[in-house]
Amino acid sequence: MDIHEYQAKEILAGFGVAVPPGALAYSPEQAAYRARELGGDRWIVKAQVHAGGRGKAGGVKLCNNDQEIVDACEGMFGQRLVTHQTGPEGKGIYRVYVEGAVPFEREIYLGFVLDRSSQRVMIVASSEGGMEIEEISAEKPDSIVRSSVEPAVGLREFQAREIAFALKIPPALTQQMVRTLMGCYRAFRDLDATMVEVNPLVITSDNRILALDAKMTFDGNALFRHQQISELRDKSQEDPRESRAADRGLNYIGLTGNIGCIVNGAGLAMATMDTIKLAGGEPANFLDIGGGATPERVAKAFRLVMSDKNVEAVLVNIFAGINRCDWVAEGVVQALTANPVDVPVVVRLAGTNVEAGLKILNESGLPIIAATSLMDAAEKAVAAWRGENGGDKVHYIKAGAN
Numbered sequence: 001m002d003i004h005e006y007q008a009k010e011i012l013a014g015f016g017v018a019v020p021p022g023a024l025a026y027s028p029e030q031a032a033y034r035a036r037e038l039g040g041d042r043w044i045v046k047a048q049v050h051a052g053g054r055g056k057a058g059g060v061k062l063c064n065n066d067q068e069i070v071d072a073c074e075g076m077f078g079q080r081l082v083t084h085q086t087g088p089e090g091k092g093i094y095r096v097y098v099e100g101a102v103p104f105e106r107e108i109y110l111g112f113v114l115d116r117s118s119q120r121v122m123i124v125a126s127s128e129g130g131m132e133i134e135e136i137s138a139e140k141p142d143s144i145v146r147s148s149v150e151p152a153v154g155l156r157e158f159q160a161r162e163i164a165f166a167l168k169i170p171p172a173l174t175q176q177m178v179r180t181l182m183g184c185y186r187a188f189r190d191l192d193a194t195m196v197e198v199n200p201l202v203i204t205s206d207n208r209i210l211a212l213d214a215k216m217t218f219d220g221n222a223l224f225r226h227q228q229i230s231e232l233r234d235k236s237q238e239d240p241r242e243s244r245a246a247d248r249g250l251n252y253i254g255l256t257g258n259i260g261c262i263v264n265g266a267g268l269a270m271a272t273m274d275t276i277k278l279a280g281g282e283p284a285n286f287l288d289i290g291g292g293a294t295p296e297r298v299a300k301a302f303r304l305v306m307s308d309k310n311v312e313a314v315l316v317n318i319f320a321g322i323n324r325c326d327w328v329a330e331g332v333v334q335a336l337t338a339n340p341v342d343v344p345v346v347v348r349l350a351g352t353n354v355e356a357g358l359k360i361l362n363e364s365g366l367p368i369i370a371a372t373s374l375m376d377a378a379e380k381a382v383a384a385w386r387g388e389n390g391g392d393k394v395h396y397i398k399a400g401a402n
């Protein structure tokens, strides 16, 4: 789960990382008022969206007076900011953050990420801050400093000092740099983050180390033990299909194809998407409904998948291990009887009691297209989507047909 810059800064400040004074605003007038409260004579107005690259996209504006703040805000509120990280639809701007502008001498890149292969926290830093890390690694790879932390030991001060030396931080600022690194690391570790990025971290003209930007991403599976973090969730920044799924405990990623997928197990869901592509179709989504595959979950999954207007066929692929196919088949029949859908539905069942399951589907009277193997299912789904269905008349489950 992502959070906003101003939220990440507040969290990092709580761990001893220095950030500029700032204030949040929900309207242009409020932004001007908050700037006056902050004092000073130059401010940075920053669109709060869950994406980087705002500076280049016009989401970060330097302002010298009230009028400029109001003008900058009017260009932001209610607009969608499109950056290289948002995709063409952009992200809605509903909050801005106002900060006193800080003159600085140097920009540094600082990132903490979870390195799954080494099972460690990887610290990535560069003396070339301000650019995105992808650009830095393409253009100035030699400037990148890497250091990995064994979580059982934690980040030690000597290791933080080594990073400061490698970045050529002036000796008088080493202690501030160590404090910054330790603070970011502890925030990452204590709050189950998967990413902390400060870009740029600057050395100000009056010799302080300050985080001018901050991004944090949290492990969704650990949110249950961090209530204050889960409360920071901002649904306005999420794909509405994905927020709906998250609210229902389903693991859903929206895609751009036409074949909706309802699958139990993440690995099987990936394999299902691959097989659909192999058969010449395009999946509309990734959806792992979890191990249970109860009628309620299947019904929720159908409602979610069908809420995507691009869906023109649905492939249900259930592997019953602990589960039983007959029981899942009952679930599918119940779900489709209660909530009829108006596109072809292909169901492939495998595992325990598969014959009993297929019998239930066949005897249900619902025009479900049953499949045996995964490839068979994908081919039938693609054929149904194309309106072919192997020469047979295409069966649709019409709304209200039951």
Ligand code: GDP
Residues within 6 Å of the ligand: 020, 044, 046, 051, 052, 053, 054, 055, 056, 060, 099, 100, 101, 102, 103, 104, 130, 199, 200, 212, 213, 214
């Ligand atoms: P991003 O483009 O989404 O990563 O947004 P940033 O918060 O990093 O802002 C983009 C750029 O604006 C930064 O790289 C800085 O160069 C500049 N910037 C941000 N805050 C300040 C500030 O307080 N003072 C000055 N002079 N520049 C700033």
Ligand code: MN
Residues within 6 Å of the ligand: 052, 053, 199, 200, 213
């Ligand atoms: Mn930045």
